[in-house]
Amino acid sequence: MSQSTQSVKQTLLFDLDDTLIHCNKYFDIVIAEYLKLMSRWFVAYRVMQQDILSIQSRFDLEGVSANGFVSTHFPQSLVKCYEFLCEQTGRAYSQAEYEILWKLGLSVYEMEVEPYPGMLETLNRLRDEGHDLFLYTGGETVIQQRKIEQMKLSVYFDDRIFIRQHKTTEALSSILHQLETDPLQTWMIGNSLRTDVIPALTNGINSVYLKQNNEWAYNLVDVTVEPKGAFYTIDRLTSVPDVIQQWCTDRDVRVF
CATH class of the missing domain: 1.10.150 (DNA polymerase; domain 1)
Known part of the structure; x- marks a missing residue:
């Protein structure tokens, strides 16, 4: 049986504010x-x-x-x-x-929210590649749901949306337990070292840190957790599919 060039389906959890859409x-x-x-x-x-x-x-x-x-x-x-x-x-x-x-x-x-450059391009590509897309955002349900509706993000996430008042290691752990995914095929993508990266690495999943030029002080903390899998830092949302593809390629993770 010949080997396919398509990467194994990954589970991708996206942050919302200042990852997919503008906030700060x-x-x-x-x-x-x-x-x-x-x-x-x-x-x-x-x-x-x-x-x-x-x-x-x-x-x-x-x-x-x-x-x-x-x-x-x-x-x-x-x-x-x-x-x-x-x-x-x-x-x-x-x-x-x-x-x-x-x-x-x-x-x-x-205020009317705006997407980050490449939001649609990134989500379309990841969806078309067959990955499972989830949205995991912090805030009040009414406010966050309004943003989701404005950006028509249910096209990509459907009901696979988690809104939490506290984005902590424990909150992410509960979500991962519910999803029952393979940690090394699960990713958290976000702009916050405090609420996205550290909880992801602590829970043993992969993380992509979208570094922003003008970040809120609350999000800036030292990362002392040793990654068990991938940990990438990028400065453009459109880089997300490429780093995931590269990770799968480097590990020779393929479907047959």
Whole structure:
């Protein structure tokens, strides 16, 4: 029987935000508007924008660490920073200003999302090659489902979608247990070292890290887990099919 050149079907779990679609850029837009407001309100107290950003970021990271990817953690970071600076400077607190900032923070979830370059090309190729595609994203179901519907991603993932408030090693372990796949033929593809790469490597599956130029601080952690299989770092989504194909080729994994 002759040997086929087609690679063995792989199980591929894709992250959503800043892997398949843009996400951080919308938060950056809101933060820029936030800094304009805060700089104007605190101009008499000589509070620097970099200090405002540092304080807001601290509250943001504390919130997501404690509560996961809930929609309130971002607007809470904006208003907590505001309250903190009012207390530190002696500036009078305003409920109206609080409500402006809260509404501004929530507005990030109302923006129309955009795909990353090559999203359709990448998913089409992987689907056509016969791989099993799954979506594994963090956040609130209503918000994430809206993005999925906007991008018409059910064409590729159907009901093979997992949405979790906390993207942890344990959450991924539960999903993998449900899927019952071969670890060395299972991949997690995402932009977060914290919530995509480390959980994948800890669970003994392959990982592709999509490195972004302007990454959220929460996602940037040291990777100390020794891979049991593949661990690739790429800077373009369209590289995903090639690295998977190369891995299968190098291991001489074929179907007959």
